[in-house]
Amino acid sequence: MREPILQVEDLSGGYGSRTVLRQVSFSVQKGEWLSIVGPNGSGKSTVLRLLSRVLIPQAGRVYLGGRDLHAQLTPKQVARQLALLPQQQRLPAGLTVRQLVSLGRSPHQPWWAWQLTPADRQRVEWALEQTGLGSLALRRVETLSGGERQRAFLALALVQEPQVLLLDEPTTFLDLRHQLELLELLQRLKQEQGLTVVTVLHDLNLAIRYSEQIALLGSGQMQALGSPLAVLTPSRVRQVFGLEVEWISTPVGPQLCPLRSTAPSAARLLSLPLSGC
Amino acid sequence: MSLTFNKAREGGLANLAEFSIPPLRAEGVSWPQKALFLGKAREVFPVLVDRECPYTEVEGGRGWGQRKRLLSPIGLTCLLLSFIFLVLLVSIALGSVPMTFPELWQALWGQGDPIRQTIVWQLRLPRALLAQLLGAALGMAGALLQGMLGNGLADPYLLGISAGAGLAAVGLLTLGEWTAWVPLAAWVGGVLTTVLVYGLARTPSGLAVERLILAGVAVSALFGAISSTLLLMADDRVQVALTWLIGSLSGRGWPEVQVAGAYILVGLGLGWGQARALNLLSLGEEMAVSLGIPLARTRVVIGLVAAWLAATAVSVGGLIGFVGLVVPHMVRQGVGSDYRWLLPLSALAGATLLSGADILSRLGPIELPVGIVTAVMGAPFFGWLLWQQGAGR
Numbered sequence: 001m002r003e004p005i006l007q008v009e010d011l012s013g014g015y016g017s018r019t020v021l022r023q024v025s026f027s028v029q030k031g032e033w034l035s036i037v038g039p040n041g042s043g044k045s046t047v048l049r050l051l052s053r054v055l056i057p058q059a060g061r062v063y064l065g066g067r068d069l070h071a072q073l074t075p076k077q078v079a080r081q082l083a084l085l086p087q088q089q090r091l092p093a094g095l096t097v098r099q100l101v102s103l104g105r106s107p108h109q110p111w112w113a114w115q116l117t118p119a120d121r122q123r124v125e126w127a128l129e130q131t132g133l134g135s136l137a138l139r140r141v142e143t144l145s146g147g148e149r150q151r152a153f154l155a156l157a158l159v160q161e162p163q164v165l166l167l168d169e170p171t172t173f174l175d176l177r178h179q180l181e182l183l184e185l186l187q188r189l190k191q192e193q194g195l196t197v198v199t200v201l202h203d204l205n206l207a208i209r210y211s212e213q214i215a216l217l218g219s220g221q222m223q224a225l226g227s228p229l230a231v232l233t234p235s236r237v238r239q240v241f242g243l244e245v246e247w248i249s250t251p252v253g254p255q256l257c258p259l260r261s262t263a264p265s266a267a268r269l270l271s272l273p274l275s276g277c
Numbered sequence: 278m279s280l281t282f283n284k285a286r287e288g289g290l291a292n293l294a295e296f297s298i299p300p301l302r303a304e305g306v307s308w309p310q311k312a313l314f315l316g317k318a319r320e321v322f323p324v325l326v327d328r329e330c331p332y333t334e335v336e337g338g339r340g341w342g343q344r345k346r347l348l349s350p351i352g353l354t355c356l357l358l359s360f361i362f363l364v365l366l367v368s369i370a371l372g373s374v375p376m377t378f379p380e381l382w383q384a385l386w387g388q389g390d391p392i393r394q395t396i397v398w399q400l401r402l403p404r405a406l407l408a409q410l411l412g413a414a415l416g417m418a419g420a421l422l423q424g425m426l427g428n429g430l431a432d433p434y435l436l437g438i439s440a441g442a443g444l445a446a447v448g449l450l451t452l453g454e455w456t457a458w459v460p461l462a463a464w465v466g467g468v469l470t471t472v473l474v475y476g477l478a479r480t481p482s483g484l485a486v487e488r489l490i491l492a493g494v495a496v497s498a499l500f501g502a503i504s505s506t507l508l509l510m511a512d513d514r515v516q517v518a519l520t521w522l523i524g525s526l527s528g529r530g531w532p533e534v535q536v537a538g539a540y541i542l543v544g545l546g547l548g549w550g551q552a553r554a555l556n557l558l559s560l561g562e563e564m565a566v567s568l569g570i571p572l573a574r575t576r577v578v579i580g581l582v583a584a585w586l587a588a589t590a591v592s593v594g595g596l597i598g599f600v601g602l603v604v605p606h607m608v609r610q611g612v613g614s615d616y617r618w619l620l621p622l623s624a625l626a627g628a629t630l631l632s633g634a635d636i637l638s639r640l641g642p643i644e645l646p647v648g649i650v651t652a653v654m655g656a657p658f659f660g661w662l663l664w665q666q667g668a669g670r
Contacts, residue, residue: 016482052567056482079569090427090561094613106557107569111550114617153564160568 003066005030005196006051006164011060013050019058020046022220028213030163031194033187035207037232038217039241044200045087047217048168051198052084064164079107083162087169089153091141097152098137101127104159127155131185147178154182158189165189167199171206179203183210204232205255216240229254238262350618353611357625361409364632368405369397371636403531408635408647409628410534411526411590412600414541416627417548418586419601420608420620424555425579426486433587433601436493436580440500441470442591443522447504450518451511459521460533460592467588470496471580484573489580524597524648526635537593544586545624551579555616597648599655600627600634606662630654 004027014020021043028034036044049055051062053075062069064081083104092100104127105120116124128134131151136144144152150170157165165186171179187210189195201207207214208228216223216231218240224231229247237245237256244259348356370381374396383389384397418433426435434440445466449455455462477492478484504522508515520527554575557565566572587601604627605619612618634650 016480049563052563054563054566074569075566075571076569079567082567084563084567086561086563086567089564090559092556092559092614094609095615099615103556103560103568106553109553111553113553156564157567166567 002029004028004063005065006198007063008047008051009061009063011047011050011057011062013046013055013057013060015055020220021050023060024215024217024222025060026213026215026222026225028164028196028198030196031190032213033190033197033199033211034213034215035211036198036200036215036217037202037204037207038223041219042217042240043220044217045168048084048166048198048200052082052166053078076107079160081162082164082166083157083160085150085153085157085165085167085170087172089149091149093140093142095141096137097133097139097141097144097155098124098128100141100152101133101155101159104156107160123159123161127158130158130189131155146173147175147181150174150178150182154185162195164196164198167197169200169202171201171203179206186210204237208232208255209252232256348611350612350615350622353618353622354625357622357629360629361625361632364629364636365405365409368408368632368636369401372396372401372639399530403534404526404529404635405632407529407534407537407593408526408632410538410541411594411597412604412627412629412631413545413624414537414586414590414627415597415601415631416604416608416623416625417545417620418583418590419627420605420616420623421548421551421555421579421583421586422601423605424558424616424619425576425583426490427559428486428490429606430602431490432598433583433590434497434596434598436489436584437470437474437496437500438467438584438587438591439596440497440504441473442467442588443596444470444500444504444507446521446595447507447518450521451507451514456517460536464588464592467591468581468584470500471584471588475577475580484576486576489576520646521595523646524595524651525646526594526638527644527646529593533593537589540589541586544582544589545621547582548579548586548624549620551575551582552616552620555579555620556614559614559616595646595648597631597651599651599659600631603655603659603662604630606659610662610665 007027009025010023011025012019012022024043024047026034036047038044046055050057051069053070057070061071064073064078067073069078069082102116102120102124105116105123108120109116125134128137131154133148133151133155136148136152141149141152150173154170167186170182174182183206186195186197186199190197197211199211211228213226214228214231215225216236223240224236232245234245234247237243242262244262245256246259247254248257249255369385370376370378374393376384376393376397380389380393381397384393387394387398415433419431422431422433422435423429425431442463443466445462446459449459449462474489474492474496475484477496478488480488508518511518554565554570557568557570558575560568562572565575590597605623608619608622608626612622631647631651634654635647637654638645638647638650
């Protein structure tokens with residue numbers, strides 16, 4: 001078996017003295033798509049924060065390309081291999097889309113660099129084109145719509161030339177069409193460039209449709225890991241999400257159909273993790 | 278409509294009549310003169326005029342962006358440099374001994390009346406240079422901290438520099454006659470207080486911005502209270518201490534220029550070096566980290582460079598307020614939030630502003646402390662800035 005590009009061993013982490021995530025392990029091969037799913041508060045985003053070095057793990061190790069992400073690699077070395085698309089982005093005022101996207105080259109620039117090299121520029125134009133932002137390159141970022149903004153930050157991440165792309169609920173603020181467009185784009189990049197995708201997704205059916213591997217988290221622990229059909233069995237979904245579901249076949253492959261909530265609380269009903277079927 | 282507009286852009290002034298009609302319909306256009314000026318300046322000085330920004334592409338064709346800029350960063354740099362030179366000239370020409378321009382010229386070249394030469398070379402020139410150096414230091418320190426803390430209300434004194442330097446200086450001035458030691462003590466006090474603030478804000482998981490600001494406010498309040506007590510107890514020395522606290526450039530000469538100048542130039546260089554890190558920090562913590570910025574280390578470095586600059590300025594000129602707060606906002610109007618330009622231009626604009634304020638402070642029958650002038654100039658300007666930003670949206 002090949003060496004996995006990303007390997008997580010017994011990872012625990014949290015905020016301050018509070019531990020949110022306990023002993024989670026998984027590994028991702030190059031060019032593979034792993035979706036992390038689970039109910040609210042199950043520690044999904046914490047996994048991504050630990051992987052992107054925003055949080056320091058309380059225990060356990062993360063290996064990126066065989067080297068310890070937190071101990072053996074410098075921040076810059078990590079940034080050349082791994083990029084993050086955070087859930088909410090802060091926009092600096094007064095930048096054009098192209099200027100924003102260009103910031104993604106920083107990990108590749110020496111400290112004294114003032115401007116981008118021609119090769120850098122080429123990469124920026126490539127990313128703008130891939131994300132369909134070519135015609136918006138001169139727009140100010142604060143005038144972008146939600147979907148365009150998401151694409152701009154995706155372009156920024158692509159400019160980093162990452163081998164692994166982490167996405168934190170990338171579809172949350174998008175309508176259904178833009179959700180599909182974004183995920184289709186990622187799938188194309190995965191196939192064409194061998195990009196490895198690790199994403200937190202709320203929508204189980206989108207996760208089923210696009211990922212090879214699904215990691216199901218519940219109360220900070222790994223509940224199951226493997227192919228979508230093996231992981232999201234009706235009994236397990238009932239246990240973790242409190243939701244009655246049934247597998248049905250659709251034109252895009254097997255999908256989950258939510259039937260009813262097993263817990264009669266209103267809060268559960270309001271946060272159905274499925275977009276219908 | 279947009280077609281004629283584009284043609285007009287290419288043709289510059291040649292087809293004036295055609296040019297002045299259609300683009301006005303696009304959203305956000307203010308007045309045709311601006312467009313004419315741009316069209317012409319674009320041809321004559323392509324480097325100096327902002328090419329990318331004013332014509333922002335909007336859906337359905339070209340139009341104007343929300344914010345309009347006339348000058349490119351290079352153009353603005355040239356403008357500010359010429360301002361600085363002008364202010365320097367005015368600064369050494371004005372004073373209680375009036376001089377005509379030929380007299381000034383002679384004195385500058387070491388000819389003519391020896392008294393005038395002394396006045397120009399020993400009194401006015403070092404003071405003017407010092408005002409520019411301190412203004413540059415405060416301007417850049419303000420820009421550094423506003424960027425690092427992601428807070429437009431940050432000024433160079435936020436992390437306790439003013440309180441620490443103030444306490445040290447007030448202590449020396451009120452408890453004894455150690456005036457000569459004030460600059461050194463103020464510098465050490467300012468830098469040490471910043472270190473203390475960082476120590477208080479530190480947690481095992483890193484260095485959060487909110488904690489830094491809170492620690493700065495807390496330490497400032499405590500030290501301010503001690504300073505006030507000292508001032509109350511020493512009534513005969515209050516005047517000297519108060520002048521220092523307001524900020525004054527009166528009676529400074531070449532020794533101050535040499536010492537402070539060396540420190541400030543080093544600090545300006547180090548500060549400019551943080552430009553790219555600041556650009557990434559403005560995307561938020563998560564993005565900055567994933568783009569390879571070591572968060573805690575960068576925050577320490579930027580804070581210390583800002584403290585170094587501000588403490589140097591304070592140790593020579595006292596607590597000159599408002600420059601560090603207002604200048605980065607002014608410059609942001611001109612170049613946006615790209616710190617590669619924002620930092621050096623804040624230094625240049627700070628130099629211009631403080632130098633100008635120093636001239637104003639000397640115009641009246643009695644010389645005012647320059648800190649009063651900067652506050653009087655700064656407050657309404659800040660209000661105007663707020664009003665303009667509100668109207669722009």
